[in-house]
Amino acid sequence: MIAERATGAQIAEAAERLRRAAATGVPCAPVRELIGGWDQDAAYAVQRAVLDGRLADGARRVGHKIGLTSPAVQRQFGVFAPDHGVLLGAMVHTDREPLDLGRFLQPRIEAEIAFVLGKDLDWPSVTAAEVIAATDFLLPALEIADSRIAGWDIRITDTVADNASSGAVVLGTTPRPLAAVDLPGLGMALDHRGETVSTGSGAACLGTPVAAVAWLAREAARRGDPLRAGDLVLSGALGPMVPVTGPGVFRARLDGLGEVHADFVRGDVTHATHAANGSTA
Template sequence: MHQNQLEEAARRLTEAERSRTPITPLTQTYDGLDIPAAYEVQRAVIAERIAGGARVRGHKVGLTAAVMREQFGVSEPDYGVLLDDMFLLEGSEVPAGSLLAPRVEPELAFVLDRPLGGPGVTVADVLRATAFVTPSLEIIDSRIRNWEITVHDSIADNASSARVVLGGTATDVRDIDPRLLGVVLRRNGEIAETGATGAALGNPVSAVAWLANKLGEFGVTLDEGSVVLPGSCTRALPVSPGDHVRADFGQVGSVGVVFA
């Protein structure tokens, strides 16, 4: 893709989010949208948001489940950027019409108390750099029409990032086995999905290490205080106005959100 096409694609995604009007898949518009080009589009989208006053508060990892990577025909996860205006306080309501086609994923969020910069970040480095873990709900959304996405569309669209709700409990990662936490996702009080934290690359700590090393290829470091979402524990749950979603992470606690 030419630079003007990358910038045009970024503008289309930004306007789709602003106007709440989805667009046709970028892969149907731009023949050259390979994975490197998709990340260029993502960086252009984030740069525009930062120019408008947003601040980077963390990152997310997607496609951490092997079955999802097989579905999209890719060999590694993808990632996106979490901005400060994406974070909602627990107990907040997500206003109707503020998103296009939201879905919810429960994730064990990592909060760092020291920087992590690749290459060469290990699981031990992640454990040492983690201040605490907390339950979270990632609300994903697609600016692409009807979720008709390839991995290229998703990457360009900031890995379908939209909102994040962090739970109010903090747990030392050394006090748990981060691979083995069972997770129950409820919608309106009824169990909708179940899973385990090990769904994220077998160990969410490994997903954080992968992210730090991947970002290191572009000279990006996970800063102190960063929130890292390592991947979902269950399938994404579609939601509608009026839904109340809650995720229980056993000994680590729970987190909920309401869609108005």
């Protein structure tokens, strides 16, 4: 039996559920209750509805992120296919810039490689070679994933609808040319308070982060929101994500790319303020 597709009303209700969770700081029930657990087209429609509201409020689109590329992260959530979301300007932070824990609901952190594009990738058959030719430079990155879904009780439609569980990204500040980095062989270690809490490699990201970006370019073009010159692209986790449970510094070391630090602090900034300017996503 073929499951019924989500209606426009259900998509709108799911978008409102996620918007309300971001604005209040209170996680919500899974949106798969409304749109089903399999209909990714409906989930991307929810994602677009939420993002359109943020863009209308003045948020600025700066790129894309890929989620669920690492088998380790897929196993954590019982999700076995990549997804993607949109990066907004207020989500992007610089190495060692303080991050207010109050802006997040259920933060988790993972190390990634950020691609900055020098050319458009706007056709639905992008190859790995074309990704390499279009890449201006690479940066080490830490993604702070966050979920508006209570208890991270997610399936593929929940995370897609929730902008691929986006929260924020911290970028290193020393660019490296792609040709100078062995991406499949790159090793990663994520430390917190002197302890290594996650390890991984470039090969954990669909075999190489270049393949992940090529997958994203094809999917984004197919869905009508292609990658453009100047875009920041987070290419996916290199190892398991780790919960952020309090203030402190996480340091990621990426072979050939250097280090990047995320400094979490306590502050008095409310979820509502950040939801209004698009910094929770």
